[in-house]
Amino acid sequence: MLITVVILQLFHFPVFVEKNNLPAICILILLYGYACTSMVHVLERVFNEASLANMILFCGNAFVGLAGIAILLILDIISESEATDNARWVLHKVLMLSPHFTLGDGLLEIAKNTIQSQVLIQFGMDTYRDPLTQNVVGYHYIALFLVGTALFLLNFAIESDYFDAITVRLRSKPRGPAPREAAGDARAEERRVRDALQPLRLRTIGNINAGFVDSEDLGSLKKHSSVSRGTARDVCSTLRLRREYGARVALHDLSLGIPAGQCTALLGENGAGKSTTFSLLTGEIHPTSGQIYLLGQKVNTRDLSQGLISYCPQSDAIDPFLTVRETLVLYCMLRGIDDREHVIRRTLESFELVKYADVRAGALSGGNKRKLCTAIAFMGRTPLILLDEPTSGMDPVSRRCVSAAVRGATRGGRAALLSTHALADARRLAARVALLRAGRLHALAGLDDCLRRFGGGYVVACVVRRGGSRAAWRGVLARAPHAALRVLHQAALHFLLPLRATVNGKEIETKLSDVFRLLAELQMSCDIEDYTVNQSSLDQIFLSFNEKTSIIDAIDESTVTPRLLRRNSDELDSVTSL
Numbered sequence: 365m366l367i368t369v370v371i372l373q374l375f376h377f378p379v380f381v382e383k384n385n386l387p388a389i390c391i392l393i394l395l396y397g398y399a400c401t402s403m404v405h406v407l408e409r410v411f412n413e414a415s416l417a418n419m420i421l422f423c424g425n426a427f428v429g430l431a432g433i434a435i436l437l438i439l440d441i442i443s444e445s446e447a448t449d450n451a452r453w454v455l456h457k458v459l460m461l462s463p464h465f466t467l468g469d470g471l472l473e474i475a476k477n478t479i480q481s482q483v484l485i486q487f488g489m490d491t492y493r494d495p496l497t498q499n500v501v502g503y504h505y506i507a508l509f510l511v512g513t514a515l516f517l518l519n520f521a522i523e524s525d526y527f528d529a530i531t532v533r534l535r536s537k538p539r540g541p542a543p544r545e546a547a548g549d550a551r552a553e554e555r556r557v558r559d560a561l562q563p564l565r566l567r568t569i570g571n572i573n574a575g576f577v578d579s580e581d582l583g584s585l586k587k588h589s590s591v592s593r594g595t596a597r598d599v600c601s602t603l604r605l606r607r608e609y610g611a612r613v614a615l616h617d618l619s620l621g622i623p624a625g626q627c628t629a630l631l632g633e634n635g636a637g638k639s640t641t642f643s644l645l646t647g648e649i650h651p652t653s654g655q656i657y658l659l660g661q662k663v664n665t666r667d668l669s670q671g672l673i674s675y676c677p678q679s680d681a682i683d684p685f686l687t688v689r690e691t692l693v694l695y696c697m698l699r700g701i702d703d704r705e706h707v708i709r710r711t712l713e714s715f716e717l718v719k720y721a722d723v724r725a726g727a728l729s730g731g732n733k734r735k736l737c738t739a740i741a742f743m744g745r746t747p748l749i750l751l752d753e754p755t756s757g758m759d760p761v762s763r764r765c766v767s768a769a770v771r772g773a774t775r776g777g778r779a780a781l782l783s784t785h786a787l788a789d790a791r792r793l794a795a796r797v798a799l800l801r802a803g804r805l806h807a808l809a810g811l812d813d814c815l816r817r818f819g820g821g822y823v824v825a826c827v828v829r830r831g832g833s834r835a836a837w838r839g840v841l842a843r844a845p846h847a848a849l850r851v852l853h854q855a856a857l858h859f860l861l862p863l864r865a866t867v868n869g870k871e872i873e874t875k876l877s878d879v880f881r882l883l884a885e886l887q888m889s890c891d892i893e894d895y896t897v898n899q900s901s902l903d904q905i906f907l908s909f910n911e912k913t914s915i916i917d918a919i920d921e922s923t924v925t926p927r928l929l930r931r932n933s934d935e936l937d938s939v940t941s942l
């Protein structure tokens with residue numbers, strides 16, 4: 365609006381700055397903004413996609429507005445009978461449902477009124493009607509206000525899930541059977557989640573607002589969490605949760621349970637759908653289809669924000685103008701924590717933030733901001749803690765604080781969902797690892813299982829006499845065709861021997877003794893000077909999992925490029941043995 369006023373003044377559109385026209389136009393634009401905002405929010409709720417909603421609003425409305433004005437002008441010109449006049453009147457009122465049309469038509473009315481008066485004043489007639497006090501754009505104001513209010517109420521009703529059934533049907537598209545990739549873990553987890561969906565009697569964990577201090581009696585909670593890991597009840601679960609952004613599917617029918625007393629790690633490359641999962645679980649965005657269950661009850665997006673979930677988002681959600689202590693006080697107030705002093709002191713100590721207590725959050729280093737954000741998620745005793753890459757940018761000491769907090773929370777029976785690229789964190793904390801790829805759950809298993817199934821095996825690093833590495837690799841392939849090349853340099857050969865592999869349709873298992881036998885044979889026939897054998901780590905699994913094709917398939921001696929070698933060498937640098 366301000367911009368419009370400045371433009372009108374700058375370019376001095378005489379018609380619009382005449383007398384009371386400017387304030388009248390400002391009111392018109394204000395009401396237009398109100399109607400458009402309400403409309404775009406409704407479209408966003410219905411189509412579940414902000415950019416599509418904006419496109420429909422602006423393109424659709426602009427088309428209706430321009431076409432409407434053009435049709436009315438034509439009807440004006442050809443107007444001969446009363447019937448045409450009536451049709452024009454009705455059409456005019458119907459078109460007023462479009463804010464763009466109403467704005468354009470209102471501006472035309474104001475311009476017409478002013479130009480007419482400027483012409484007639486030459487003949488001594490003052491026909492100027494004040495648009496603020498006389499009915500020049502009165503109908504336009506009313507139309508914009510009514511459309512805006514109706515859409516605002518509709519938006520409110522959709523937000524309150526009064527139209528849940530209808531909007532879910534509008535959003536969902538017919539889909540074929542579950543993809544082949546969904547077999548195995550994903551299907552098994554879906555079955556487990558369905559079976560486990562009997563309401564938990566536990567509604568809250570003690571007093572969820574009491575903070576995480578030790579004084580709280582966690583007896584009842586521990587009873588729930590003391591069940592063995594495999595059978596722990598899910599605090600939260602998703603059933604075929606799906607989120608689409610236009611044609612792009614960010615999350616494909618995710619069925620995942622987050623059991624009490626455990627940390628579940630969500631791993632995946634960039635864009636795999638981790639943050640989307642968090643946004644869905646916190647009610648920040650609506651699912652395209654699928655359900656979320658919290659403590660055994662089916663919940664909607666509104667229920668998700670009722671205080672049962674703590675969330676550390678990927679980007680720091682803190683007010684830069686508040687000090688660390690003030691930030692914690694604010695969150696204590698929001699959570700309704702009574703014993704504030706005690707909880708804040710414990711939080712500052714646990715996350716080693718005592719010396720920054722009176723520093724403005726905006727002046728903290730990146731890692732300390734992250735710590736503050738994570739600390740907030742551990743205040744209160746919510747049954748579910750969601751941590752989206754909490755340790756990114758943290759030093760090892762700070763990572764330890766976060767690990768301790770997660771362990772403390774899960775020991776107390778709370779459930780944690782942790783998304784991380786720091787695989788060491790996942791290895792330290794997670795009982796189960798969910799591997800996401802391109803929005804699909806590809807694997808869900810304990811660490812040992814992942815080791816066994818995804819690239820788990822033995823990493824062999826050989827020092828070869830200069831120039832002998834290719835011959836050594838040929839020797840490895842002749843004896844172990846299932847070996848996967850990692851590094852091939854003049855004097856270095858690194859390869860992975862998977863624990864299990866299928867060679868010529870035969871399932872083979874590699875034992876440590878087989879590895880040493882192979883290396884002994886290689887030492888006899890090739891120029892291997894020295895070697896080390898490590899069991900592959902979670903990092904290795906992650907890399908193997910993300911590889912589109914096995915390197916062994918893609919590589920032949922002549923196609924080994926320096927880039928590929930460098931890449932594999934870098935990958936190996938991150939491998940730490942278990």
Ligand SMILES: Nc1ncnc2c1ncn2[C@@H]1O[C@H](COP(=O)(O)OP(=O)(O)OP(=O)(O)O)[C@@H](O)[C@H]1O
Pocket residue numbers: 609612613614632633634635636637638639640641678
């Ligand atoms: N608002 C949006 N509009 C369109 N596409 C989106 C939007 N938000 C996410 N996406 C898409 O959804 C997919 C999953 O994104 P998401 O942010 O969940 O990935 P991620 O696993 O959290 O990645 P990272 O590790 O980089 O944080 C990506 O392909 C992304 O481009």
